[in-house]
Amino acid sequence: MSNVPAQASAVIIGGGAVGCSVAYHLSKLGWSDVVLLERRQLSCGTTWHAAGLITQLRATQSLTQLARYAPELFPELEKETDVSTGFRKTGSLTLALSNERLEEIARNASMARAFDVEVEVISTADVERLYPLLNTDGVTGAIYMPNDGQADPTNITQAFAKGARMNGAKVLENTKVIAVKTENDRVTGITFERDGERGEIKTDYVVNCAGMWARELGAKSGVNIPLHACEHFYIVTEPIADLPREFPVLRVPDEHAYYKEDAGKILLGAFEPEAKPWGQDGIPEDFCFDQLPDDFDHFAPVLEMAVNRLPLLETAGIHTFFNGPESFTPDDRFHLGEAPELRGYFVAAGFNSIGVQTAAGAGKALSEWMDAGAPQQDLWDVDIRRMQPFQGNRTYLQTRVTETLGLLYADHFPYRQFASARNVRQSPLHERLEAHGACFGETAGWERANWFVPQDELKNGVKPEYAYTWARQNWFAYAAGEHQAVREQAGLFDMSSFAKYRVEGRDAEAVLQKVCANNIAVEPGRIVYTQWLNAHGGIEADLTVTRLSETVFLVVSGAACAVRDMAWLRRNIPDDAHCVATDITSAEACLCVMGPNARSILQSRTAADLSNEAFPFATARDIEFGLTRVRAHRISYVGELGWEIYVPGDMARHVFDEILDAGSGNGLRLCGMHVLDSCRIEKAFRHFGHDITDHDHILEAGLGFAVKTDKPAGRLGDFNGREAVLRKKQAGLQKRMVQFQLTDPEPLLYHAEPIRRDGVVAGYLTSGNYGHHLGAAIGLGYVNCGPEETADDILASRYEIEIAGVHVAAKASLRPLYDPRSEHTKA
Ligand SMILES: Cc1cc2nc3c(=O)[nH]c(=O)nc-3n(C[C@H](O)[C@H](O)[C@H](O)COP(=O)(O)OP(=O)(O)OC[C@H]3O[C@@H](n4cnc5c(N)ncnc54)[C@H](O)[C@@H]3O)c2cc1C
Numbered sequence: 005m006s007n008v009p010a011q012a013s014a015v016i017i018g019g020g021a022v023g024c025s026v027a028y029h030l031s032k033l034g035w036s037d038v039v040l041l042e043r044r045q046l047s048c049g050t051t052w053h054a055a056g057l058i059t060q061l062r063a064t065q066s067l068t069q070l071a072r073y074a075p076e077l078f079p080e081l082e083k084e085t086d087v088s089t090g091f092r093k094t095g096s097l098t099l100a101l102s103n104e105r106l107e108e109i110a111r112n113a114s115m116a117r118a119f120d121v122e123v124e125v126i127s128t129a130d131v132e133r134l135y136p137l138l139n140t141d142g143v144t145g146a147i148y149m150p151n152d153g154q155a156d157p158t159n160i161t162q163a164f165a166k167g168a169r170m171n172g173a174k175v176l177e178n179t180k181v182i183a184v185k186t187e188n189d190r191v192t193g194i195t196f197e198r199d200g201e202r203g204e205i206k207t208d209y210v211v212n213c214a215g216m217w218a219r220e221l222g223a224k225s226g227v228n229i230p231l232h233a234c235e236h237f238y239i240v241t242e243p244i245a246d247l248p249r250e251f252p253v254l255r256v257p258d259e260h261a262y263y264k265e266d267a268g269k270i271l272l273g274a275f276e277p278e279a280k281p282w283g284q285d286g287i288p289e290d291f292c293f294d295q296l297p298d299d300f301d302h303f304a305p306v307l308e309m310a311v312n313r314l315p316l317l318e319t320a321g322i323h324t325f326f327n328g329p330e331s332f333t334p335d336d337r338f339h340l341g342e343a344p345e346l347r348g349y350f351v352a353a354g355f356n357s358i359g360v361q362t363a364a365g366a367g368k369a370l371s372e373w374m375d376a377g378a379p380q381q382d383l384w385d386v387d388i389r390r391m392q393p394f395q396g397n398r399t400y401l402q403t404r405v406t407e408t409l410g411l412l413y414a415d416h417f418p419y420r421q422f423a424s425a426r427n428v429r430q431s432p433l434h435e436r437l438e439a440h441g442a443c444f445g446e447t448a449g450w451e452r453a454n455w456f457v458p459q460d461e462l463k464n465g466v467k468p469e470y471a472y473t474w475a476r477q478n479w480f481a482y483a484a485g486e487h488q489a490v491r492e493q494a495g496l497f498d499m500s501s502f503a504k505y506r507v508e509g510r511d512a513e514a515v516l517q518k519v520c521a522n523n524i525a526v527e528p529g530r531i532v533y534t535q536w537l538n539a540h541g542g543i544e545a546d547l548t549v550t551r552l553s554e555t556v557f558l559v560v561s562g563a564a565c566a567v568r569d570m571a572w573l574r575r576n577i578p579d580d581a582h583c584v585a586t587d588i589t590s591a592e593a594c595l596c597v598m599g600p601n602a603r604s605i606l607q608s609r610t611a612a613d614l615s616n617e618a619f620p621f622a623t624a625r626d627i628e629f630g631l632t633r634v635r636a637h638r639i640s641y642v643g644e645l646g647w648e649i650y651v652p653g654d655m656a657r658h659v660f661d662e663i664l665d666a667g668s669g670n671g672l673r674l675c676g677m678h679v680l681d682s683c684r685i686e687k688a689f690r691h692f693g694h695d696i697t698d699h700d701h702i703l704e705a706g707l708g709f710a711v712k713t714d715k716p717a718g719r720l721g722d723f724n725g726r727e728a729v730l731r732k733k734q735a736g737l738q739k740r741m742v743q744f745q746l747t748d749p750e751p752l753l754y755h756a757e758p759i760r761r762d763g764v765v766a767g768y769l770t771s772g773n774y775g776h777h778l779g780a781a782i783g784l785g786y787v788n789c790g791p792e793e794t795a796d797d798i799l800a801s802r803y804e805i806e807i808a809g810v811h812v813a814a815k816a817s818l819r820p821l822y823d824p825r826s827e828h829t830k831a
Pocket of ligand 1: 017018019020021022023041042043044045046047048049050051052053054055056057058179180181182213214215216217218221236237238273327328329330352353354355356357358359360361362
C-alpha cells in the first residue's frame with residue numbers, strides 16, 4: 005500500500021475532532037511523520053452532529069485551562085489553514101430557576117474570577133435585554149460569559165486535519181486499525197485494514213482517539229478505557245423569520261435544556277435526568293454519519309418546558325429531530341494520558357458531550373505530555389490512571405452512564421454522590437457500619453461511610469440519606485459530634501479503602517530510596533511519611549512507607565491512587581532489580597482509632613505495651629489483639645493520638661467488635677470520611693489531587709520537612725526530583741500553601757474560592773471544609789508570591805475569601821491552626 009508509511013513517530017487512531025487535534029498539535033511540536041488513521045471518513049463518528057457549543061468555564065482550574073484554549077486557537081487555526089471553524093463569540097447565558105441553583109452559579113462566577121475567565125452575574129432585566137424572546141418567569145438569577153460561543157464541529161475537524169497535513173502529518177481515511185502490537189509491555193506498532201488488505205506501521209506511540217469505539221479497541225490490548233455510548237437528543241426548528249443571529253447560547257439546566265441560534269433556526273438540546281445507553285453489544289461496524297431512531301416520548305418533557313421558556317417554539321415547527329450516540333464515562337470526565345497497562349499507549353476519549361470544545365485543549369495537553377514524557381499541567385481530573393479495572397465492566401458502565409449524562413445539568417451540590425452502579429466494592433465491615441447508621445459515599449468504587457446517624461436518632465427513624473443543599477446539609481450536626489469525639493475522646497474510622505502496596509526483595513530499599521523524597525532506609529518497624537517526586541519536584545504521590553523487615557515495605561496511599569501509584573512504582577523498578585510490588589489493598593482491612601482515649605481503648609484488648617515509650621509515634625508493631633494478631637501503626641491523618649490497625653479482611657469484623665466494645669465506656673464514636681477531612685484540614689494536612697499534584701512543587705506545598713536532600717544516594721542514584729528541590733531552594737518560592745480560617749463562622753467553603761490578598765485575587769482554595777473544633781470554615785490554597793517574600797510578608801497581608809461574590813475576611817497561617825506542635829499526635 006504505497007500511500008501508507010511503514011513507520012511513524014506516532015499513530016493516531018480516529019479522525020474525529022479529538023484525533024485530528026492530537027495530530028495537529030503533535031505535528032506542531034515537530035512530530036512530522038505522524039499518521040492519523042480513520043476507519044471511514046473524518047468526523048463520521050460523533051463529531052459531525054455535535055451542537056458546537058463552546059464554553060470556557062469548567063469545574064476545576066485545569067479543565068478550565070483546557071477549555072479556554074479553543075476560542076484562543078480558532079482564529080489562529082483559521083488563518084493558518086484557511087478553513088473556517090465557524091466560531092462565533094456569541095456569549096452564553098446560564099439561568100437559575102431556584103435559589104440553590106443561584107448559589108451554584110454565583111459560586112461558579114467567583115470561581116471563574118479565580119481562573120481569570122470573564123463572567124458577569126446579571127439581573128432578570130439584563131436577561132430580558134440579552135434574550136428578548138425569553139419567558140423569564142421563575143428566573144432567580146443568571147450569569148453571562150461574554151467570551152463563550154459556538155463553532156462548526158466538522159469544520160474544526162477539517163481545519164485540524166489540514167493543519168496537521170501542512171505540518172507533515174499523514175491523514176488517511178478508510179483505514180481501520182485492527183490491533184496494536186506490543187513487546188515487553190511497550191507499543192511497537194499497529195496493524196490496519198485498507199481496501200480489504202492488511203498492513204502494518206511500526207511505531208512507539210499510539211493514541212486511541214476512537215471515541216465510542218475506544219473501550220473495545222483498548223480492551224484488545226489489555227488497556228482499560230471505561231466509557232459507554234448514550235443517546236443524545238436535540239431538535240432544530242424550521243427557519244424563524246427575523247430571528248436575530250447574535251444572541252447568546254442559552255443554558256437552562258433546571259429544565260435540562262440548552263439552546264443556540266443555528267442559521268436562522270433554534271437548536272434545542274437536552275441532558276435529561278435519565279439517559280438511554282446505547283451500543284451495549286458493541287458499536288456497529290458500518291456506523292458512519294449515522295443517527296439513531298427518534299424518541300419523541302423521551303424528549304417530550306424537555307420540549308414541554310422549552311415551549312414555556314421560549315414561547316416561539318410553539319409555532320416554529322420542528323425541522324429535524326436528531327438522536328446521536330456519544331460516549332460517557334463513570335465520573336463525567338474524559339480520559340487522557342498514557343495507559344498504566346502499556347507504555348506508549350496514549351488515550352484521548354470519552355468526552356461526555358464536551359469533545360468539540362475540549363478537542364483543542366485536550367489535543368494540545370496530550371501532545372505536550374507525549375513530547376515531554378510527562379504532563380505539562382495538572383491533569384489528574386482526567387488522567388486515565390484514576391480509573392479502576394472494574395470500571396471497564398460493560399454492565400457497570402451501562403448502569404452508570406444512565407445517570408452521568410443527566411448529571412451534566414443537575415444541581416452540582418457539594419458532596420453529591422452517584423446514585424447508580426453502587427455497592428460494587430465494600431469493606432468487610434460494610435454491614436456492621438450500615439447497622440450503625442452509616443451514610444455511604446463512593447470513591448474509586450469503594451463504599452465508604454461518610455457520616456453516621458447517631459443511634460438514638462436512628463431508632464427514631466432518621467435515615468442515613470443526604471439532603472443536598474449549598475448550605476449546611478442534614479448531617480452537619482452529626483459531623484460536629486463526630487469531630488468533637490475525635491478531638492476530645494475517640495473516633496473509629498474504617499479506612500479499609502486505603503490503597504496498600506507490598507514492595508519486597510533485596511533491592512526494595514534501593515528502589516524506594518530512589519522513588520521517595522524522604523529517607524526510608526530506617527529500622528524495621530518505622531513509618532515514614534513521604535512524597536514521590538517527578539523531575540520538576542512536583543508531587544506524584546503522597547503516602548506512608550512502613551518498613552516491615554529488611555526486605556519488605558508496606559506503602560499506604562489514598563483509595564483513588566492505586567492504579568496511578570502502582571504504574572509509577574513499576575516504571576521506577578529497573579529490569580534487573582530484585583524487587584516486586586504487589587497491590588494488596590483488598591487483603592487487609594484497616595481500622596483507625598483516633599483521639600485522646602485511643603490508647604486506653606486499644607490497651608484494654610492487648611497485652612502489648614502501647615505507652616509512648618514502648619510504642620512511639622511513627623512506628624508499627626505486630627500485636628495480639630482480642631483473639632487474633634494485627635499490625636498496629638501509630639500514625640494519624642486527623643492530628644490526634646491514634647493507631648491504624650491493619651488486619652486480614654477475614655478477621656476485620658472480630659477486631660471491629662472488640663474495638664467498639666472496648667470504646668463503649670470511653671466515648672468512642674464511629675466516624676466518617678467527612679469528619680476525617682474536616683479534622684485533617686484543621687491540621688493543614690494536604691490532600692493529594694487537590695492541595696498537592698504533580699504540578700505543585702514540594703517546597704511550595706510546604707512539605708520541605710519530608711524531603712531529605714542530604715540522604716546518601718542509593719545504589720540507584722539520587723532520589724527523583726532532588727535536583728529540582730535544590731534548584732527551588734536557590735530560586736525561592738513563587739507560591740505558598742496557606743491555611744485560612746474565616747472570621748465569620750457561618751459561610752461554608754468547598755473548593756476553588758478565590759483568595760484575595762490586599763484586595764487582589766492571589767490564588768484560590770484547593771480544598772475547603774468546616775473546622776468544627778476551630779469553629780469556622782477552613783481552606784487551604786496557594787498564594788502567589790515573589791521569591792523574596794518572607795513568611796512574615798505573606799502573613800502581614802489582609803486576606804479575604806470570595807464566596808458567591810461576597811468577600812469574607814480570613815485569618816491566614818503558615819503553620820497548622822490546630823495543634824501546630826503536634827503535641828496531641830505525640831501524646
Ligand atoms: C447530539 C450531540 C450534541 C453535542 N454537542 C456538543 C457541543 O455542543 N459541544 C461539544 O463540545 N461537544 C458536543 N457533543 C459531543 C461531541 O460531539 C463529542 O464529544 C466529540 O465529537 C468526540 O470526538 P471524538 O473525536 O472523541 O470522537 P468521534 O468523533 O466519534 O471520533 C472517533 C473516530 O474514531 C474512528 N475510529 C473508531 N475506531 C477506529 C479504528 N479501529 N481505526 C480507525 N478509526 C477508528 C471513528 O470512525 C470516529 O470517526 C455533542 C454530541 C452529541 C451526540
